[in-house]
Amino acid sequence: MTVRTSLARLGATALLALGALAGTAQAASTLTPAGTPIDNAAKLDYSVGGIGQDQICSSPSGNSTKTCTFTSFKVDNKINLNVTTTDTTPGVSAIPGSTSTLTFVLTNEGNETQDFALSTTSNLSGPVGYMFNGTSATTVADAFDPTNCKIYDNAAPTTEITSIAGLTAGTSVTLKVACSIPPGQVNDEIGAVTLVATAREVGKPLVALIESTTNSPTVVDIVFADGSGTSEDGPRDAKHSARSAFKVSTAAIRVTKTAETICDPVGGDKSGTPPYAPKSIPGSYIQYTVLIERVDTNTSRSATLTNLKDTLATANVTFDSDFITGANVAGSPACAAVGAAVNPGAATSTGKSFKVIWSGAARASFGGMTGTQYLTASGNYTAPDINVNWNSVLPVEPGYAAGELKPGDKLQLIYNVFIK
Template identity: 25%
Template sequence: MIGSSHAVGTDAGKSVENTFTLDYQVSGVSQGTITNDSAYTGGAGDPSPVIDPAGPTNFTVDRMIDLAVTADNSGLVVPSNAQDRILQYTITNLGNDHQAYSFSIADVAGDDFDATGLEITYSRAATDLNGDGDTLDACEAEIVDAPLTATVPGTAAGSASYTCDIPADLPFTVELSGDIPDTLADSNIDNLVLVAETRNPNAWAVEAVAPSVGGVTANDADGTNTITGLAENVFADGTGTSEEADKDGRMSAQSSFVVTSPDLVAEKRVWVLRTESDGTACAGEAVPAVEPTTEYPTPGACVLYTIEVTNTAENAGSDAENIDVSDILPENVAFVSATTSGFNIPGTLTFKKADNTTNCDGTAGETCTVALTGAGLAAEVGTTDATAQLYIRAIVR
């Protein structure tokens, strides 16, 4: 199972035992130690101990039900008529036991428009939940990019499909995708709230007693602490939006689609082109169609930074002009070369050391600013996004 020590505290269901000893003398003569430690043995020649037959004091750590929901890209800029635009949320189990979660969408009333075709997917890195040495079990496998059903607006939290078991302290992402209607004005906003509700997992981390799998996790029914026995559920969640309440086992966050046209988005990634290379060989490396997965960023490796710029506008005349891109390479990598592709106005490409006058040459300890200025990226009329790239090759020092 997942290790028993979490940043949020001791596992639910864990029994915490404690013992004591009391030593004393009468007229200078040591008496038998008083203790509740049933395994206690005194030293040679010591008086016989007095052991409390009730044994050590103990209590069971209760189950804290808590979660966080964060909107990762709130206020996502989108153009009219865009398809499958994604609002990303991060969900984190802040409790001290495995939990599962279900999700629903609340489309806030009173905003400017409503996105259509709303869908949810969730994913996380596979985790060996049952400690059998692999991540091939059904529950472990299905959580990776698994779609959730019943996610149309208005679906009540708790009624949709639910995730696999999520260990404490493990963040995972939820993506809410939607289609943006046509002919919207700039700055029109659609506010959307993702609501996560705590569900019972397949198994608790410590307790052998299985919960009602997939059921909505309930707070301790009687509100009275039972010091030992099975862990009791104690809600500790706060409030994210008006779609849920304090200590109800749910949490939510609002994010928004914001219309702007034309719309430029940019993404940066890094690929390892060759594990062992040099400046000459690295400069000649072609850009592969897919990321190489068998090369490693060890010292001497050739890496390719790609900054991809996308104009998602789909109407004639929605061209982006005077595009400026600046990237500062850290001293951990040595600049090799920079090129561009796809800009209909090429612009000017420079690569300068910190003094902003001398070209980068891979000298040890230098930082290098790679800059593209005055470039242009015309919109593609129709449904195809226009893309262009700035490629930077470097050697890992």
């Protein structure tokens, strides 16, 4: 705005004194609020021929009297906002199949109370940059999309929101974004989520603000002054965004099941010269081995085995409840005495149905770093289902929770069937 002062007479000598501002001054830490009237007038002292004259006070249209008419305008609405994340690099640790949470902070850096619409995006791909703690982190590949993301005010963490109402200028609000981590992700994979905030008029969170194209002194014009946060927003669009990420931290367990034909009723077992290769025909003795192993190196995550279930095809096979001798299966004399031969040292375990072999860190229940247990069918097999409870097989002991498998640990569960 330009203040114009009209002089009463040409050739006069004058001393110009500016009137004090009538509005609120901008403090060092605060912006002058939008809508604040700024009123002022210029007062002129002068003399003619050495004789003092009445002071002249200015007006917007020009004045020659001492009556002041303020030159006035209203402070316009500077729309400025900032979204950051307080999460730290390399991202929030998350387990596949869980719901995990990111943290963002929205600050109203404008000069007016505003509503803010909130939204998230997670369908990113390829190299993506992050702004952990406001500092650029190394660009990494976005490997998966977190799903079902919901936004919460940190002050009310159980109520989902889509906007923030009446955020006062200069204040901030902490926001939580909770997302589902899809199952099947592997260690160190990154899933990025962007929180986007868009300034709105108070009480109208669904109505977009329109930036003023003209400047009217009597109207609070709207000026977009925001910068760009991520690729989800641009400069001067009344939006700002920040990106955080989940980093998968899990345990990788591999399960391998193999079947070996131990003997058949025609040629017997593998003993003899030359060795015989038993075939899988009716009456043959089949040994299943289920290998369970922890194949990652992530010591920060505990993996706990609960139950193993195997439903046998009992229309075609018979479970061998005493695999040490196999004597319970009629009609297979060639295989009846094979059990002791294929399970050396197990003669004292006659009547047992399962063999469990441990390999890994020392466990007292297995007598050390390696060891063997035998389990009966009772409690572990009810036709047609094998159900082994690992909390019982791997009890609580020093350094281990019940059923726990640590990196490098291995278990083998061995049991047999006869083909009908």
